[in-house]
Amino acid sequence: MTRVTAEQLATARGCVLGLMLGDAIGATGGKVPASGPLRATSAGQLACFTIEGIIRANIRGTHKGICHPPSVVRHAYARWAAMQGIPGIKRWKEEGWPDGWLAQVPVLTVRRGSAPATVSALQSQPNWGAEDSEWTSVGAHGLTRTLPAGLVEWWGPQPGRFAAEVASTTHGQEAADAAALGVTVIANLAKRQDVLKSAELAQRECQSLVRVMTGLPLSSAIHAGRDHPRQAKVLAQLAPDARAASALAGAVYVALSFPDRAQLRDALMFAASVPHGMHVAATAGAFLGAAHGVDALPVDLVSRMELVWVADVLAQDLLTEFVDGPSGSGYGDAADPHWWDRYPGW
Structure with missing residues (x-):
């Protein structure tokens, strides 16, 4: 029997599926075809x-006691790149790698646009650190891929710190700052704060983490959302390019x-409609x-x-791992004997 609550499950599934839906709508520029x-x-890939890497990092820490979670997540990105057939990616094992159930999903081998910063970092430095x-x-x-990290309680009290560390394995400081802020917004939303309160709290809670986006970096988006909502010109000004900071500001706006929950479709269509709206959505x-x-x-x-x-499945498994610990530990048997095969803890 799981200890995951219905509220936790609705939030996690909403966050992950909402991210994926926004990503897919963003790819259409807000002009979603009628079918297909x-x-x-x-x-989105x-x-x-990221979610798979977080689960595997927790399993490794539980079973082996020594773990650097950002490195485990970075290893997950290496599996993605290997599955995509990208050259210059280190093979971590000669046989049976990439491993885990995600490596068996055919569509994840299909290239859906590029990720040049991630790929370049993986090629030039296979082992982080x-x-x-x-x-x-x-x-x-550096922002979008880290957002699900806000759904779980990590070893430290600041989910934004972990997000910044994950972003920093391939991206620069500004993107890491945006990741810290965005993940902290998600963490506050998971605690049932509304969007406004979550964004305001994230600014304060991340003051000791951010190095480039200092002060109150979301203030312009917050004020614009209150005073001039639903204006494409304002959104384009807040998100003038494909930077992580722009995607974050645009998304808050x-x-x-x-x-209102009934406006979610309209929100994503609006986000995707501006020139750099894909990551905003x-x-x-x-x-x-x-x-x-x-x-x-x-x-x-x-x-x-x-x-x-x-x-x-990933959203549900993320909660299951942190709430129920189905792989057991060095001191207890696994409730799910197949969990380690799904998410090898290395």
């Missing part, structure tokens, strides 16, 4: 591997502009899905997502 599959981009490297990318993948989808729960997502669109089953 809604495909994830590389951002990487978010799946083996040498000192300072990445410089400010791209939005969108979420505040469309606060993914981030806004995660925020609004976490805020309103999975039942607020438009069923007709969710049912067309090519990764809907994968994302839904």
Whole structure:
């Protein structure tokens, strides 16, 4: 019997499926075709591997006691890149790698756009921490792929710190700052705060973490959402490019502009409609899905997502790992004897 509550499950599924739906709608520029599959981009694919990496990091820590979670998540990105056939990716094992159930999903081998900063970092430094490297990318993948980390309680009290560390394995400081803030917004939403309160709290809670986005970095988006909601020109000004910081600001604005659960479809269409709205839509989808729960997502669109089953399983397994610990530990038997095979803890 699981100890996961219905509220926790609705929030986690809403966040992950909302992110994936926003990613898919963003790829269409807000012009969703009337029929056919809604495909994830590389951002959605990487978010799946973030969740898998988080689960595997927790399993490793539980069973072996020694773990550097950001490195385990980075290893998950290496599996994604290997499955995509990207050259120059280190093989961690000659046989049976990539491993885990996610490596068996055929659609994750299909390239859906690029992730140049992530790929470049994986190619140039296969083992994170083996040498000192300072990445410089400010791209939005450093934010979007980390957002599900806000759904679980980590070893430390600041989920934003972990998110920044994960982003820093491939991206520069500004993207790491955005990841810290975005994940902290998700963590506050999971505690049943509304979007406004979650964003305001994230600014204060991350003051000791951020190095570039100092002060109150979400204030402009918060004020714009309150005073000038649902204006494409304002959104374009807040998100003028594909930076992580722009995606974060734009998503806060969108979420505040469309606060009601019945407006979620309109929110994602609006987010995707501006020139650099793809990552805004993914981030806004995660925020609004976490805020309103999975039942607020438009069923007709969710049912067309090519990764809907994968994302839904991952969201549920993420909670199961942290709440129920199905793989057991060095001191207890596994409740699920197949859990380790699904998520090898190394």
